[in-house]
Amino acid sequence: MKKVILIVALFLSVLTTNAQAKKPTIMVVPSDVWCNQRGYMLEYNNQGTIVKVPDYKTALQENSNLLIAISKINELMAARGFPLKNLESALKSLESEAAEDAMLTSKTSGASVAESPIDKLKKTAKADIIMQLTWNVNTMGPKHSVTFNLQGLDAYTDKQIAGASGTGNELIGSNLPVMLETAVLSHIDNFNTQLMSHFDDMFANGREITLRLKKFDSFKGDFETDYGGDELGNQIDNWVKNNTVKGRFSATDATENMMLFEQVRIPLADANGKAIDAKGWAKGLQKYLKDTYKIDSKLMTKGLGQASIVVGEK
Numbered sequence: 247m248k249k250v251i252l253i254v255a256l257f258l259s260v261l262t263t264n265a266q267a268k269k270p271t272i273m274v275v276p277s278d279v280w281c282n283q284r285g286y287m288l289e290y291n292n293q294g295t296i297v298k299v300p301d302y303k304t305a306l307q308e309n310s311n312l313l314i315a316i317s318k319i320n321e322l323m324a325a326r327g328f329p330l331k332n333l334e335s336a337l338k339s340l341e342s343e344a345a346e347d348a349m350l351t352s353k354t355s356g357a358s359v360a361e362s363p364i365d366k367l368k369k370t371a372k373a374d375i376i377m378q379l380t381w382n383v384n385t386m387g388p389k390h391s392v393t394f395n396l397q398g399l400d401a402y403t404d405k406q407i408a409g410a411s412g413t414g415n416e417l418i419g420s421n422l423p424v425m426l427e428t429a430v431l432s433h434i435d436n437f438n439t440q441l442m443s444h445f446d447d448m449f450a451n452g453r454e455i456t457l458r459l460k461k462f463d464s465f466k467g468d469f470e471t472d473y474g475g476d477e478l479g480n481q482i483d484n485w486v487k488n489n490t491v492k493g494r495f496s497a498t499d500a501t502e503n504m505m506l507f508e509q510v511r512i513p514l515a516d517a518n519g520k521a522i523d524a525k526g527w528a529k530g531l532q533k534y535l536k537d538t539y540k541i542d543s544k545l546m547t548k549g550l551g552q553a554s555i556v557v558g559e560k
Contacts, residue, residue: 270374270445272323273331274316277378277397281305290363299364303337311422318423319379319396322434328441336371365549368401372521372550374448375408375441376401381426389416392425396433398441402524402551403454408440452491452511455524457531458554459505462544465558468502473539478557479505485534486510489527528553 281287281300286309288301305312313334320330368376378397383390391414398408414429448454459482461468469479479500486507487493494511512527520526525547532555535541543557 269328270441271329271331271372272375272377272398272441273333273336273371273373273401274319274323274377274379275302275333276300276305276312276316277380277395280380284309288363292362297362299362302333302367306334306337314422315379315381315426318426319377319430322427322430323377323438326434326438328438331371331373333371336367340367340370368549369523369547371401372523373401374445375399381429383422383425384413384416386416388418390418390420390425391416392422392429394426394429396430396437398437398444400444400454400551402549403456404551407444408437410434410437448514451494453514453522453551455510455512455527455551455553457486457507457510457524457528458552460554460556461503462556462558469500469505470502473541478539478541481539482531482535485531489530523547523550524553528555531555 276286278300281302282298284305286301286305287298288304289296289298291297316333320332323330376399378399379394381392381394383392393411393413395411396409397406399405400407410430410433412429412433414425417425417428420428459469467473467478469482470477472478473481482505483497486495489512491511491513494509495507496509497505498508499506512524513522515521516526525545528545528547532543532545535543535555535557541557542559543555544560546554546556548554
């Protein structure tokens with residue numbers, strides 16, 4: 247009897263642990279291909295280069311099938327316990343932020359970094375995973391089916407971390423939600439397993455970001471100048487090592503004028519449980535430079551996963 251009670255207790259413990267496990271937040275968006283095929287694209291000027299990006303707002307306003315498809319994927323994911331961000335709500339929040347500018351510029355020297363509309367959306371939504379959805383309806387006489395493709399992208403690195411694709415059964419007289427559900431159902435659990443595997447890795451080894459450092463021309467020193475008995479570049483390298491999960495990062499490039507750190511693994515949350523993105527983490531380095539060496543710097547970000555610090559001024 248005691249053995250049975252122990253087994254039941256262990257089983258309930260496992261269920262409780264699984265129920266409390268944090269899952270990634272996800273936002274479903276139509277893929278670039280889907281938007282381009284239907285003419286839902288807009289252009290923006292990226293420092294003199296014209297770039298085309300998906301026009302989600304127009305697509306949502308004009309294509310009712312998009313709303314239906316996103317709603318169905320949201321429903322399937324929610325049924326499996328995955329928290330979801332709503333694309334339409336995120337776009338409205340973005341529009342309400344009047345202070346959003348296409349450029350972030352230095353107060354004194356004019357140094358700037360362009361930020362695309364998609365990067366701004368990611369910062370507003372703050373989803374861990376972006377699910378890109380593509381689908382097409384196939385017609386064979388009275389029968390219809392849906393061919394779909396789902397790509398799970400890490401919102402911080404844009405790397406694909408999960409994928410699923412397939413074609414559902416041919417049905418007569420079915421609407422888009424039914425056909426999409428028929429096509430997706432046999433693949434979605436494996437897709438979610440891939441998502442959780444990636445998220446579990448982030449819990450164990452940290453979230454991946456990229457950090458760049460540069461210097462203003464007005465800065466009298468450089469990254470090879472001695473500060474506190476060692477070169478500034480080495481002091482920064484040590485700070486990154488001490489503030490990454492398990493000291494994981496790759497110092498890709500370094501000269502007297504710039505430094506590049508890739509595959510930088512930062513904690514998912516701070517000591518108070520607040521989620522950390524590249525900007526929040528890089529503020530620590532900015533404060534370290536100011537407090538320790540009296541070096542002013544400008545912090546600029548692109549999306550959630552790229553931070554640039556330009557030393558010498560603000």
